[in-house]
Amino acid sequence: xxxxxxxxxxxxxxxxxxxxxxxxxxxxxxxxxxxxxxxxxxxxxxxxxxxxxxxxxxxxxxxxxxxxxxxxxxxxxxxxxxxxxxxxxxxxxxxxxxxxxxxxxxxxxxxxxxxxxxxxxxxxxxxxxxxxxxxxxxxxxxxxxxxxxxxxxxxxxxxxxxxxxxxxxxxxxxxxxxxxxxxxxxxxxxxxxxxxxxxxxxxxxxxxxxxxxxxxxxxxxxxxxxxxxxxxxxxxxxxxxxxxxxxxxxxxxxxxxxxxxxxxxxxxxxxxxxxxxxxxxxxxxxxxxxxxxxxxxxxxxxxxxxxxxxxxxxxxxxxxxxxxxxxxxxxxxxxxxxxxxxxxxxxxxxxxxxxxxxxxxxxxxxx
Amino acid sequence: xxxxxxxxxxxxxxxxxxxxxxxxxxxxxxxxxxxxxxxxxxxxxxxxxxxxxxxxxxxxxxxxxxxxxxxxxxxxxxxxxxxxxxxxxxxxxxxxxxxxxxxxxxxxxxxxxxxxxxxxxxxxxxxxxxxxxxxxxxxxxxxxxxxxxxxxxxxxxxxxxxxxxxxxxxxxxxxxxxxxxxxxxxxxxxxxxxxxxxxxxxxxxxxxxxxxxxxxxxxxxxxxxxxxxxxxxxxxxxxxxxxxxxxxxxxxxxxxxxxxxxxxxxxxxxxxxxxxxxxxxxxxxxxxxxxxxxxxxxxxxxxxxxxxxxxxxxxxxxxxxxxxxxxxxxxxxxxxxxxxxxxxxxxxxxxxxxxxxxxxxxxxxxx
Numbered sequence: 219x220x221x222x223x224x225x226x227x228x229x230x231x232x233x234x235x236x237x238x239x240x241x242x243x244x245x246x247x248x249x250x251x252x253x254x255x256x257x258x259x260x261x262x263x264x265x266x267x268x269x270x271x272x273x274x275x276x277x278x279x280x281x282x283x284x285x286x287x288x289x290x291x292x293x294x295x296x297x298x299x300x301x302x303x304x305x306x307x308x309x310x311x312x313x314x315x316x317x318x319x320x321x322x323x324x325x326x327x328x329x330x331x332x333x334x335x336x337x338x339x340x341x342x343x344x345x346x347x348x349x350x351x352x353x354x355x356x357x358x359x360x361x362x363x364x365x366x367x368x369x370x371x372x373x374x375x376x377x378x379x380x381x382x383x384x385x386x387x388x389x390x391x392x393x394x395x396x397x398x399x400x401x402x403x404x405x406x407x408x409x410x411x412x413x414x415x416x417x418x419x420x421x422x423x424x425x426x427x428x429x430x431x432x433x434x435x436x437x438x439x440x441x442x443x444x445x446x447x448x449x450x451x452x453x454x455x456x457x458x459x460x461x462x463x464x465x466x467x468x469x470x471x472x473x474x475x476x477x478x479x480x481x482x483x484x485x486x487x488x489x490x491x492x493x494x495x496x497x498x499x500x501x502x503x504x505x506x507x508x509x510x511x512x513x514x515x516x517x518x519x520x521x522x523x524x525x526x527x528x529x530x531x532x533x534x535x536x537x538x539x540x541x542x543x544x545x546x547x548x549x550x551x552x553x554x555x556x557x558x559x560x561x562x563x564x565x566x567x568x569x570x571x572x573x574x575x576x577x578x579x580x581x582x583x584x585x
Numbered sequence: 586x587x588x589x590x591x592x593x594x595x596x597x598x599x600x601x602x603x604x605x606x607x608x609x610x611x612x613x614x615x616x617x618x619x620x621x622x623x624x625x626x627x628x629x630x631x632x633x634x635x636x637x638x639x640x641x642x643x644x645x646x647x648x649x650x651x652x653x654x655x656x657x658x659x660x661x662x663x664x665x666x667x668x669x670x671x672x673x674x675x676x677x678x679x680x681x682x683x684x685x686x687x688x689x690x691x692x693x694x695x696x697x698x699x700x701x702x703x704x705x706x707x708x709x710x711x712x713x714x715x716x717x718x719x720x721x722x723x724x725x726x727x728x729x730x731x732x733x734x735x736x737x738x739x740x741x742x743x744x745x746x747x748x749x750x751x752x753x754x755x756x757x758x759x760x761x762x763x764x765x766x767x768x769x770x771x772x773x774x775x776x777x778x779x780x781x782x783x784x785x786x787x788x789x790x791x792x793x794x795x796x797x798x799x800x801x802x803x804x805x806x807x808x809x810x811x812x813x814x815x816x817x818x819x820x821x822x823x824x825x826x827x828x829x830x831x832x833x834x835x836x837x838x839x840x841x842x843x844x845x846x847x848x849x850x851x852x853x854x855x856x857x858x859x860x861x862x863x864x865x866x867x868x869x870x871x872x873x874x875x876x877x878x879x880x881x882x883x884x885x886x887x888x889x890x891x892x893x894x895x896x897x898x899x900x901x902x903x904x905x906x907x908x909x910x911x912x913x914x915x916x917x918x919x920x921x922x923x924x925x926x927x928x929x930x931x932x933x934x935x936x937x938x939x940x941x942x943x944x945x946x947x948x949x950x951x952x
Contacts, residue, residue, distance in 0.1 A: 249696070268680065269638070269679040270679065271636070311681060312636040313634070313635065314634050314637070314683075316684075316686075317683075319683075321697070322695050322696070322766060328689050329616070329686045330684055330697075347726055347728075349728065352725070354723050355724040357721065357723075359714055359719065368714050383750060399689060463721075
């Protein structure tokens with residue numbers, strides 16, 4: 219029973235073929251085009267769901283909007299014109315949240331239910347692919363000894379990295395939020411295109427970006443241990459792996475750390491408690507629990523902390539439910555006279571905001 | 586109207602925050618665990634869909650199976666024990682095919698509706714991550730001049746590629762099927778793990794694998810032009826890009842070409858008509874239209890074709906609807922005395938079959 223014999227394989231593939239036929243018999247006759255972006259930036263969403271009672275589309279552009287059903291069972295609605303932006307959206311079918319089956323571009327997340335729609339700008343947004351030299355996203359997997367399982371890891375190398383045979387690049391460790399994965403800063407955050415464009419414009423130093431999986435512990439009863447276990451994996455596996463595979467700097471002034479939401483809690487806590495490793499520390503819309511306790515080592519000796527840090531930068535949107543926590547941290551750091559930059563911006567807890575924070579932060583690094 | 590002003594951004598993020606709140610209000614109280622793989626290889630699938638009338642799960646293991654509804658609106662079923670394999674599956678909710686929202690692992694495809702479940706073997710399958718040296722998957726984007734748009738590209742480099750400063754590797758151009766994308770040979774085909782394991786066992790030469798997007802033309806009225814446009818993009822953009830960015834060989838005996846289904850039609854047609862580029866040619870469950878016409882140049886001078894080819898290998902499953910086409914091609918090549926190897930195997934048009942063909946084919950390359 220422990221391995222696939224040829225006979226088992228034959229049985230499997232036979233039923234697979236039968237299932238494939240059964241499934242294809244259920245397929246709609248004509249494919250539905252969705253989303254359809256018109257030149258005036260109006261967008262039509264369509265879903266074939268003959269049995270559904272209610273279909274709506276939610277998106278970064280505003281509240282959910284109902285779709286109307288046609289006689290052929292195809293639901294549709296046209297919105298906009300939409301401002302240039304990379305939008306997240308999805309359908310809600312009788313209460314069930316699903317991706318748009320017509321759209322191959324989906325958001326990497328723990329519970330996949332979100333599609334992506336890019337409405338390009340003129341001129342192009344900083345997050346768009348532009349005619350400039352491009353870096354590369356590298357996908358790795360590694361066996362984590364502290365966590366006892368295989369973990370994914372994404373690494374960005376800047377344009378020219380491969381053409382150069384020697385020389386070490388500064389490195390940014392960049393963390394995602396709780397609903398997302400190691401791939402989300404690329405696919406949705408467009409960290410690679412933002413860096414390509416900034417580097418080309420001379421607004422950021424060429425740097426390597428290391429994007430680990432922020433979920434060291436599955437959500438649930440053990441979820442409270444996530445920060446601690448993530449820190450162990452970062453220090454014992456991710457950083458050594460990155461330094462073994464890439465020509466990156468291994469001194470504090472060549473290392474930065476930042477993340478968003480859950481990842482901002484990770485970056486601020488780990489960064490400020492390990493100033494022997496990181497001289498550039500940040501957080502976007504960060505969830506820092508109990509900063510007086512979790513940051514106690516850094517707060518205990520402000521002069522030492524100020525001496526080691528080259529940058530402590532964090533930001534939060536005024537409409538973000540986490541803004542109170544950001545203000546608490548700002549006040550605490552002021553009381554302790556720890557140098558920092560806190561920005562309170564327009565916006566909430568959302569990717570359009572984080573795609574603005576990333577260029578602000580990386581432009582300050584390694585100067 | 587052509588760019589996002591701060592005021593527009595503020596308006597957008599405000600409604601985003603409102604939408605996020607509205608959406609989170611609709612979220613179920615407790616997350617549903619799905620799929621849940623037990624040690625005995627039984628698997629439980631769960632979906633929260635209180636308003637649904639009928640829910641079933643389809644998968645590579647056999648015909649679709651209905652789920653049962655509990656009072657809390659969660660549907661579930663337990664299947665198996667399942668033989669070790671990487672399974673594709675999905676839910677059908679009142680006729681709508683969706684991915685499992687509890688499972689972060691989804692199949693890259695044109696119409697996303699498929700989740701992935703790995704049931705590990707003991708010993709491990711060739712397609713599993715094992716404790717051997719590992720290569721890397723690199724994700725690129727490039728501007729295609731013939732197609733006039735940005736295109737994705739995935740490249741595998743074998744273990745040790747980065748540690749070696751010089752020396753060129755042989756290269757395999759590997760194409761996906763019509764429902765899939767440039768990422769599917771990695772995520773579902775596990776081409777990278779298969780190669781890592783074969784190379785470690787001395788059963789394949791270290792090689793680079795280049796995986797382009799097989800859809801040069803969107804499906805629809807212009808779909809008939811896909812092979813021709815794909816060939817232009819491959820020859821004018823993909824191969825030059827790969828040779829500019831990677832240390833790969835640029836002579837026929839250092840280049841192989843293979844694909845599955847639509848991609849097998851592409852690899853056999855382009856490969857056999859360009860023996861000045863490729864000496865190693867293959868096809869898995871291939872869709873070759875009108876071989877007497879499409880392969881006319883190669884068939885016209887069998888002695889020349891035999892002199893240039895080091896390998897022509899193709900295979901198809903007995904239960905595959907494309908097997909008749911494979912037999913026609915086999916007969917045609919025999920009539921013309923063009924040396925080739927044709928394998929008719931158990932199985933249908935499915936990934937478990939293609940994950941068997943890949944190791945067979947790559948083991949023969951560059952010897």
